[in-house]
Amino acid sequence: MPMPVEVIRSRAFEGVSHGFLGRRGGASIGVCAGLNVGLGSDDDREAIRTNRRLAVEAVARGADLVTLHQVHSATAIAVAEPFPDNARPRADAMVTDRPGLALGILTADCTPVLFADCQAGVIGAAHSGWKGAIGGVAEATVAAMEKLGADRARIVAAVGPTIARKSYEVDEAFLRRFVEQAPENERFFAGGRAGHHQFDLEAYVVSRIADAGINRIDALGLDTYSDPDRFFSYRRATHRGEADYGRQISLIAL
Numbered sequence: 001m002p003m004p005v006e007v008i009r010s011r012a013f014e015g016v017s018h019g020f021l022g023r024r025g026g027a028s029i030g031v032c033a034g035l036n037v038g039l040g041s042d043d044d045r046e047a048i049r050t051n052r053r054l055a056v057e058a059v060a061r062g063a064d065l066v067t068l069h070q071v072h073s074a075t076a077i078a079v080a081e082p083f084p085d086n087a088r089p090r091a092d093a094m095v096t097d098r099p100g101l102a103l104g105i106l107t108a109d110c111t112p113v114l115f116a117d118c119q120a121g122v123i124g125a126a127h128s129g130w131k132g133a134i135g136g137v138a139e140a141t142v143a144a145m146e147k148l149g150a151d152r153a154r155i156v157a158a159v160g161p162t163i164a165r166k167s168y169e170v171d172e173a174f175l176r177r178f179v180e181q182a183p184e185n186e187r188f189f190a191g192g193r194a195g196h197h198q199f200d201l202e203a204y205v206v207s208r209i210a211d212a213g214i215n216r217i218d219a220l221g222l223d224t225y226s227d228p229d230r231f232f233s234y235r236r237a238t239h240r241g242e243a244d245y246g247r248q249i250s251l252i253a254l
Contacts, residue, residue, distance in 0.1 A: 012217070017157070036247060040247070066104060116156055122148045134177070159205055
């Protein structure tokens, strides 16, 4: 019997259709085995389409899936209708006030963030790797939500599975980039082997969301790298010398 799709939900979003999905369930086999939804992988196209359908059914049955061509930017766009797979905008966050759209963010170590202002009926989703985070993708998402009538004092956010500090080794130049932006960013780095540091991406993303004026943030604390049965991980696949890697999806819908 096939494994069911696992949906991880946040306590911050009571009554909101949402979910952080990993690799459990799905039709893919091989190194992308499970619920791989990544159009950028070399996985079987039919399996990917099946997985994307299964993901939406598990979170927001009947909704139309909307995904982006993610480019590690701080660009957030408003969405009114789905995009064809071959015409996805190059952006890393999206917001909507339209019922029936499932906003989907793909990750494989980067941080997925979901946002909602239930009173205004406005939701958002962001792909926040280190480049997007330091560039301000969280702030851009909140600003885009406010243009649709949200109030940042009411917005809640949930931070999904991402690579943890214990699994994320970076070099000295990486640390310098963050400290030069703001000296207090040094607190997100712990000591590692000579010339290297361990970066807490989740904590940094949370801090940027908080700096954007969001008061309620639920960080799930789930490490993609160290849990191969549950999550895809680009860094783990690279360390293992695997030729490809899957992507998981995080979804939110009105």
